[in-house]
Amino acid sequence: MTTRRLFTGHLLATSIALSAALGLAPSLAAAQAKLKVAAIYTVPFEQQWVSRIHKALKAAEARGEIEYKASENVANADYERVMREYIAAGNQLIVGEVFGVEAAARKVAKDFPKVQFLMGSSGKPQAPNFSVFDNYIQEPAYLTGMIAGGMTKTNKIGMVGGFPIPEVNRLMHAFMAGAKEVNPKVEFTVTFINSWFDPPKAKEATLAMIDKGADVLYAERFGVSDAAKEKGKLAIGNVINTQPQYPDTVVASALWHMEPSIDRAIKLVKEGKFTAEDYGPYSMMKHKGSELSPLGTFEKKVPADLVAKVRAREAEILSGKFTVKVDDSQPKSTAK
Missing domain, CATH: 3.40.50.2300 (Response regulator)
Incomplete structure (x- = not known):
């Protein structure tokens, strides 16, 4: 081994020792x-x-x-x-x-x-x-239902979901309850496409609902908003905000934020404290796991009195004065 290589090795060792003494972890240790x-x-x-x-x-x-x-x-x-x-x-x-x-x-x-x-x-x-x-976002789903119930002119709302499992059912029921609160006359047509990702099939189901008079569509799946846009109808989004892609179609969305759950899990694993538990509640509004999206392009299109009702209910949810019921049973169509 050459003198130069020996010197370099000693220098590296000294550098690591000094970093440790100063409480600075070497980059290799940090990566590990x-x-x-x-x-x-x-x-x-x-x-x-x-x-x-x-x-x-x-x-x-x-x-x-x-x-x-x-x-x-x-x-x-x-x-x-x-x-x-x-x-x-x-x-x-x-x-x-x-x-x-x-x-x-x-x-x-x-x-x-x-x-x-x-x-x-x-x-x-x-x-x-x-x-x-789980995506326990039934609270903002309820609020979007209120908006849908107040925006429909035909009193007919179409709803397209993936599979009738609790994760979908509870959001649909909350949405329906919110719509009924502001508009007792509203009727629902509910369809499940039995797929988590089939936009063409969801679009086809939506077009059939529009043909029967639905003028507001609940977009639990991708493809629904495409049909609504094509026919000049309104849509309510789910989980993510798709209004930027559909500025004249998507009125509002129930947004899911997974950060509270993921960040908690990472912290507990690092601390050696991770245990088997239900993270569902961390998707609720009080934990910032979900929220009603901004109205954005529909800010001036949604009637002021309806916005006031939604904001009042939102405040009651956050304060604990109002609880959105969790109903995991399969929702049924009510349209005649």
């Missing part, structure tokens, strides 16, 4: 300290529900808190295999949605008790390491 997180999605990243989880994880990655890897469009049959591959790669927190693969995902969690899991699920937490979450 990052929590390794993997997410597994059965739909594309841009699908509205998954996009909120992906966005929250990308934000944590941008802050330098985690090392983040993700797979999209994973078939249910491949889900368990992908989970095990990410675990074998050293990931400490696995995130995803397991509605169609509950048994397989929970089996993996049992096989790896030292790995932590935060999964979108209709089921309960599974000790010691399998937490569940």
Whole structure:
């Protein structure tokens, strides 16, 4: 070994020792300290529900808190295999949605008790390491229902959902209750397309509703707002704000923010305090997990008295004076 290489080695060692003495972790140690997180999605990243989880994880990655890897469009049959591959790669927190693969995902969690899991699920937490979450955004969904009930001129509202599971049902029921509060005459046509991502099918279902008189459409799925735009009708968004893409169509949306849940999970894993729990409540308005979107381009198009009613109800929800009922049963059409 040359004198120069010896000197360089001593210099590096001295530098690391000095950094440690000053409480400054070397960059290598800092990189190793990052929590390794993997997410597994059965739909594309841009699908509205998954996009909120992906966005929250990308934000944590941008802050330098985690090392983040993700797979999209994973078939249910491949889900368990992908989970095990990410675990074998050293990931400490696995995130995803397991509605169609509950048994397989929970089996993996049992096989790896030292790995932590935060999964979108209709089921309960599974000790010691399998937490569940859900988009409990029924509160802003109720508020958007109030807006829809006040904006319809035909008193006919069309609703297109993915699957009639609790995660969808509770939002639809809340929306319907909000609409009924301001407009007892309103009628609903409810359709499920049995897919989480099939915009053409959702559009087709919506066009059929419009043909029967619906002039406000609840866009639980992508494709609904396209039909509403094409026919000059109004739409109410869900989970994400699509008004920028449909400025003359989407009046308002019930927004979901996954950051409170993701940030909590990351913090607890790092502290060694992660346990099996239900993260659903962290999607509620009081935790900033959801909100009513700004009216934006419809600021002056929604009647002032209707806006006042919505704001009053919103304040009551935030203060705890008003509770939006959670109804997970399948909603039914009421239109004759």
